[in-house]
Amino acid sequence: MKKTIKKLNFLLLIFCIPIASWAQTSVTGKIIDEKGEGVPFATVMEEGTTNGTTTDEVGNFEFNVSKLPTTIVGSYIGFKTKKQEITAATNIVMTLAQDSFGLDEIVVTGQGTKPRTILDSPVPVDNFGVKELTTSGKPTLDKMLMFKVPSFNSSNQAISDATAHYDPADLRGLGPSRTLVLVNGKRKNQSAQVYLNRTPGKGEVGVDLKSIPTAAIERVEVLRDGASAQYGSDAIGGVINMILKKNVEYTTVTATTGITSEGDGFTFGSDLNTAFNFGDGGYVNLTLGYYKQNTTNRAGTPGTNDPGAERPQEIQWQIDNPDLGMHVGQPAMEKTDIFVNMSHPLGEKGEFYTFHGYTTRTGQSFAYYRAPYWRRDVADAGFLTSPEDFVGYQPTFEAKINDHINVMGVKYDLGENWNADASATYGANSVSYTVNNSVNRDYLADNGTSPTTFHPGGYRLQNMIGNFNVGGSLVENVNVGMGLEYKKEYFDAFEGDPFSYYKGGSDSFAGVKPAEAGSWDRSNFAAFALVDYDVSDALLLGAAARYEDYSDFGDNFSFKVNGRFKLGEKGAVRASYSTGFRAPTLHQRYLTNSQYIIIAGISEPFLQGTLANDNPAVQALGVKSLFAETSRNLSAGVTYKFSNNFYGSIDFYQIEVDDRVLLSSQIGSDGDDETRNPVEQILDDNNVRALQFFVNAGNTTTTGADIVLNYKNYSGGFGASFAANFNNTEIDAITTPAALAENGYNIFAREEKALIEDARPKYKLILGLNKELNKWNIALNNTVFGSVTIRHPEASPQGIDQELPARLITDFVLTYNFTDKLSITGVANNLFDVYPELTDPNTFTSEAGARFPHSSEVQQQGLLGANFRVGLNYQF
Numbered sequence: 055m056k057k058t059i060k061k062l063n064f065l066l067l068i069f070c071i072p073i074a075s076w077a078q079t080s081v082t083g084k085i086i087d088e089k090g091e092g093v094p095f096a097t098v099m100e101e102g103t104t105n106g107t108t109t110d111e112v113g114n115f116e117f118n119v120s121k122l123p124t125t126i127v128g129s130y131i132g133f134k135t136k137k138q139e140i141t142a143a144t145n146i147v148m149t150l151a152q153d154s155f156g157l158d159e160i161v162v163t164g165q166g167t168k169p170r171t172i173l174d175s176p177v178p179v180d181n182f183g184v185k186e187l188t189t190s191g192k193p194t195l196d197k198m199l200m201f202k203v204p205s206f207n208s209s210n211q212a213i214s215d216a217t218a219h220y221d222p223a224d225l226r227g228l229g230p231s232r233t234l235v236l237v238n239g240k241r242k243n244q245s246a247q248v249y250l251n252r253t254p255g256k257g258e259v260g261v262d263l264k265s266i267p268t269a270a271i272e273r274v275e276v277l278r279d280g281a282s283a284q285y286g287s288d289a290i291g292g293v294i295n296m297i298l299k300k301n302v303e304y305t306t307v308t309a310t311t312g313i314t315s316e317g318d319g320f321t322f323g324s325d326l327n328t329a330f331n332f333g334d335g336g337y338v339n340l341t342l343g344y345y346k347q348n349t350t351n352r353a354g355t356p357g358t359n360d361p362g363a364e365r366p367q368e369i370q371w372q373i374d375n376p377d378l379g380m381h382v383g384q385p386a387m388e389k390t391d392i393f394v395n396m397s398h399p400l401g402e403k404g405e406f407y408t409f410h411g412y413t414t415r416t417g418q419s420f421a422y423y424r425a426p427y428w429r430r431d432v433a434d435a436g437f438l439t440s441p442e443d444f445v446g447y448q449p450t451f452e453a454k455i456n457d458h459i460n461v462m463g464v465k466y467d468l469g470e471n472w473n474a475d476a477s478a479t480y481g482a483n484s485v486s487y488t489v490n491n492s493v494n495r496d497y498l499a500d501n502g503t504s505p506t507t508f509h510p511g512g513y514r515l516q517n518m519i520g521n522f523n524v525g526g527s528l529v530e531n532v533n534v535g536m537g538l539e540y541k542k543e544y545f546d547a548f549e550g551d552p553f554s555y556y557k558g559g560s561d562s563f564a565g566v567k568p569a570e571a572g573s574w575d576r577s578n579f580a581a582f583a584l585v586d587y588d589v590s591d592a593l594l595l596g597a598a599a600r601y602e603d604y605s606d607f608g609d610n611f612s613f614k615v616n617g618r619f620k621l622g623e624k625g626a627v628r629a630s631y632s633t634g635f636r637a638p639t640l641h642q643r644y645l646t647n648s649q650y651i652i653i654a655g656i657s658e659p660f661l662q663g664t665l666a667n668d669n670p671a672v673q674a675l676g677v678k679s680l681f682a683e684t685s686r687n688l689s690a691g692v693t694y695k696f697s698n699n700f701y702g703s704i705d706f707y708q709i710e711v712d713d714r715v716l717l718s719s720q721i722g723s724d725g726d727d728e729t730r731n732p733v734e735q736i737l738d739d740n741n742v743r744a745l746q747f748f749v750n751a752g753n754t755t756t757t758g759a760d761i762v763l764n765y766k767n768y769s770g771g772f773g774a775s776f777a778a779n780f781n782n783t784e785i786d787a788i789t790t791p792a793a794l795a796e797n798g799y800n801i802f803a804r805e806e807k808a809l810i811e812d813a814r815p816k817y818k819l820i821l822g823l824n825k826e827l828n829k830w831n832i833a834l835n836n837t838v839f840g841s842v843t844i845r846h847p848e849a850s851p852q853g854i855d856q857e858l859p860a861r862l863i864t865d866f867v868l869t870y871n872f873t874d875k876l877s878i879t880g881v882a883n884n885l886f887d888v889y890p891e892l893t894d895p896n897t898f899t900s901e902a903g904a905r906f907p908h909s910s911e912v913q914q915q916g917l918l919g920a921n922f923r924v925g926l927n928y929q930f
Contacts, residue, residue: 099127163239168586182199191883201820205760241285284614310926311924352383354907371446396408451487471526485514511547511566519539531587548571581601701764714754753789776821785807808844835867837864856894
């Protein structure tokens with residue numbers, strides 16, 4: 055093995071950096087590791103020249119340099135490269151630190167009072183460098199995480215209004231609202247959009263992960279444990295912390311382009327990351343990004359099987375358009391990013407830091423095609439075409455989304471191992487809508503004409519956060535931290551144009567009405583404390599407590615206790631128990647809107663209203679004002695380093711969530727005066743045919759296990775990783791308000807329950823293999839998405855439930871390095887063009903009309919199919 059390593063390093067030296075024969079000064083020394091032992095066959099060279107050599111079997115070296123003083127560079131496989139300035143020619147000693155791998159990596163997320171290695175951590179944390187994330191071959195950060203983190207899921211939702219432009223993402227199947235996202239340890243603002251359609255995450259609000267460019271990120275830490283006592287609301291399922299790049303050595307430029315095997319979905323992306331010095335000892339890291347994608351279409355082909363066509367042009371249209379005009383797939387998108395991360399010393403003990411991110415993007419998705427036999431009123435009006443030529447129309451749903459985060463703060467060393475951190479954060483996300491190729495049918499009937507372009511309004515969410523943290527050593531082996539936080543949130547609903555909400559509103563998406571527009575805000579104050587006690591070198595005990603007081607619903611107290619016991623120097627067992635909470639979002643408290651949706655078995659769109667939780671009509675049904683969800687999180691696991699190249703871990707967890715905020719099923723009235731019950735009377739009094747509302751009604755239990763195995767052969771350039779998540783969520787109880795229960799209403803139908811219990815894979819397995827071979831880097835990733843289940847609607851008891859079996863997705867990534875600064879990468883994602891199983895028509899879901907061959911209500915790997923990309927990466 056030593057001879058092989060020596061040969062590899064010597065060949066590298068001869069091929070890339072031949073020794074110059076004209077150097078004049080001979081230098082001698084030794085390269086050692088952190089234990090003081092000599093590093094054999096390491097490479098040592100003079101910076102900026104071709105002068106160099108390799109060390110002998112005990113780490114000694116001798117070679118010629120061009121001058122003194124000068125800088126030499128030492129490197130060896132498995133160690134971090136080090137530069138060292140020398141002024142003398144003899145007795146040079148250079149210490150190389152082993153390149154951190156796996157359990158030796160330092161992480162900060164969820165560590166309480168100070169950073170720790172993954173081995174020393176009392177809670178499970180994954181650490182993904184940006185290079186590792188990009189080996190997934192995926193174009194955006196949310197998809198990279200989906201194919202690297204087994205318990206993380208994110209997939210595009212076709213024909214789901216604004217949700218199509220915000221891919222709902224979550225950890226452990228707990229919904230987007232229960233995953234906290236941080237950037238450099240600071241809370242990232244949520245999106246302005248509530249996911250209202252029947253997709254995973256329905257009724258919830260998540261963070262817009264598309265707003266964080268991968269090129270700006272150094273690494274991503276994923277805390278797989280409840281952390282409300284440390285971070286506050288939303289951290290029930292876990293925490294994702296994006297660490298931004300700092301003072302990088304090189305400017306990096308990348309450009310990628312791709313297309314699917316179907317010839318659609320063209321993509322192009324380009325980004326630049328660079329850094330430069332700022333003032334005396336400061337730096338500025340700058341990222342610029344651009345990304346564009348075209349639509350894909352994976353619609354079914356019902357053809358003439360779709361009932362209703364009678365007129366000649368309707369029959370001919372079905373023959374000419376077997377897909378009935380549908381577009382089912384990813385939306386078009388174009389986005390630009392700019393991220394700036396800055397730091398500057400303040401004297402000898404302080405540091406000023408600030409980072410700013412701004413993303414703007416536009417997107418276009420499609421609504422259901424309005425078949426000509428669905429819109430005979432528009433045909434007979436002769437508005438778009440003559441009645442005999444009318445073939446329907448397909449509205450497009452277009453969104454413009456802006457997202458930004460701004461953080462400024464100061465860190466200061468207080469002496470005696472104490473430090474302080476004060477910061478201010480402002481974040482915002484806004485979305486505005488445009489509906490094209492549509493009609494307001496009521497306005498057309500009343501006026502003989504209608505606009506075809508509408509501006510239905512939009513939403514904006516803002517937050518401002520102030521933090522002050524202080525921490526240090528109280529006594530030997532006891533570290534404490536404490537802090538205060540104040541947060542102010544604002545939610546705005548912007549009125550649409552009058553044509554968009556006239557009577558029934560624009561077809562496919564009715565505008566925000568004047569009564570639905572408004573501005574709302576709330577504030578909350580938090581105080582928290584942490585303590586870690588290293589009882590011995592092996593035993594660590596920790597605790598955290600947090601008190602929060604919200605202006606709109608009251609207060610909450612959460613706590614956490616954890617412990618870790620090391621099994622020698624190579625392993626550890628760990629466990630934690632915590633309580634947590636999630637505050638209902640301002641959207642869930644105050645959102646009111648109405649829109650047309652498609653109901654299974656009914657060709658005509660159906661008017662539904664989503665009324666605010668504190669609306670008098672909702673309150674009259676016995677629905678209480680929203681309050682915080684609470685949770686109990688228990689986890690335990692073991693991690694072990696079998697060798698310097700191989701480690702693994704397994705962690706078990708159980709998460710119980712009480713009073714979970716749900717978006718109810720539709721509660722409707724049939725309009726029949728003779729059979730009207732008290733609930734229908736309330737609806738009729740409010741001029742609503744059907745409504746849904748947010749309510750604290752669900753108790754759920756989530757159980758599962760995470761398995762991680764990683765291997766890295768430094769000398770052979772080979773790496774392998776295996777990660778798995780097994781996860782199951784069950785609804786323990788649904789609490790129905792008394793007025794609804796007394797009249798026999800089910801506020802959460804079985805198809806809604808399926809979005810919580812069955813819409814995400816029950817397990818996910820990820821096997822990654824990579825190999826460095828001369829100038830080639832090869833990565834082969836295999837991901838198994840476990841089964842999901844389509845449940846038939848409660849209104850169709852004759853229907854069947856369909857379990858969609860597991861699917862294996864294979865991704866292949868091949869990189870050729872022309873030089874150490876220039877490379878080209880080819881990617882084949884979903885190499886074997888795998889799709890979920892076709893939906894059985896007997897499920898009687900909205901897919902049964904064959905417009906959706908694959909379910910839009912449950913998700914595995916998505917509906918993109920095989921796709922291919924090629925990219926260039928250049929550093930200078």
